[in-house]
Amino acid sequence: MRIVVAGASGFLGQPLIAHLRSAGHQVTQLVRREPERPGQVRWDPTKPIRLPDETGAVVNLCGAGVGDHRWSTAYKELIYSSRIVPTTTLATAVREQDVPLLVNASGVAAYGDRxxxxxxxxxxxxxxxFLADLSVDWEGAAMTAAPARVAILRTGLPLHRSGGLLKPLLLAxxxxxxxxxxxxRQWLPWISRTDWLRAIGHIIATQELAGPVNLAGPEAATNAEFTTTLGGLLHRPTIMPIPEFGVRLLVGEFANEAFKSTRMVPEALRRTGFDFEHRTIREGLTAALHD
Structure with missing residues (x-):
């Protein structure tokens, strides 16, 4: 299948391209700069795009990092526009060109503190x-690709030592x-990067998967369980709890997200026969540290 991937510059996107190609797909990566290698095509998310002929799926991972900077008014506007604008552009192209599938990123913030x-x-x-409202608008923009099949990726914490939240945590x-x-006690949804990559392939191949798809490990973990497990694997102490005011001093408003509880389970993946390689937080963190 010919698959177009946007927003693939990060620690999930580049491995995803390699994973899809290893499965035999022809992948075109959309980039905002001059192409540096074969398979890349330059685009401007603010302008209409013509997707390659015979595109079978579009995977959209576009979005500025929510934890990369303190949330000034300007940065919150960037977080919002960097998701809504490219999603709207790609959904329009998918709809107008009769592309069968849009796989679009989202997040667990849509569920709130539950x-x-x-x-x-x-x-x-x-x-x-902010993030809950953003998620609703973001998913709404993706759904304008109908009548194409639209799969919404509500991704928990992707675990790999090379990026995401785990990379700075390892240093601490x-x-x-x-x-x-x-x-x-708050629940922390997580998924190994390996299973995240495999889940995207499963979604692309499984026609019945449409709408929100929870990408999380099958055995949920609390923040305390995550902390104890990671400390044990690294042979480091995890005695002192970190108070909310301390996190807020470091990252500002984003601290609110770190203390929310989201006990998310991957029911749609289970129902369609997806087999996780890493089922427990210990298995997920072990893979994240060594893969």
Missing amino acids: GDEVLTDDSATVTGD FKLGVGGKLGSG
């Missing part, structure tokens, strides 16, 4: 804070200052 409630792919979303733990956040 305590111990078990959240499936069909659970209601919330509004009322190695320095001996890693600890649970607050009480540690």
Whole structure:
């Protein structure tokens, strides 16, 4: 299949391109600069795009990092526009060119802070804070690709030592200052990068997967379980909890997200026969540290 991938410059996107090509797909990467290698095509997300003929799927991972900077008004506008604008452009192209499938990134913020409630792919979303409102608008922009099949990736914490939240956490733990956040009772959805890559291939191949798809490991973990497991694997202490005010001093408003509880389960993946390689947080973190 010919697959177009946008927003693939990060620690998920580049391995995804390699994974799809290894599965026999012909992949075109959309880039905003001059192409540097075969298979890349320059685009401007603010302008209409003509997708390659016979495109069978578009995977959209576009979006500025939510934890990369403190949330000034200007940066929040960038977080929003860097998702909504390219998603709208790609959804329009998918609809007008009769492309069968759009796979579009989203996040767990759509569920909000839900305590111990078990959240499936069909659970209601919330509004009322920045990331929740963004997620609703982002997913709405993707759904304008209909009548194409649209799969929404509600991705938990992707685990790999090379990027995402785990990379800076590793430094903190190695320095001996890693600890649970607050009480540690909040649920932390996670998925190994290996299973995330495999899940994208599964979604592309599985016609019945449409709408929100929870990308999370099958055995949920609390923040305390995550912390204890990571500390054990690194042979570092995890004694001192990190209070919310301390995280807020470091990252500002984004600290709110770190203390939310999202007990998300991958019901749609399970229902369609997806087999996780890493089922527990210990397996996921072990793979993240050594793969």
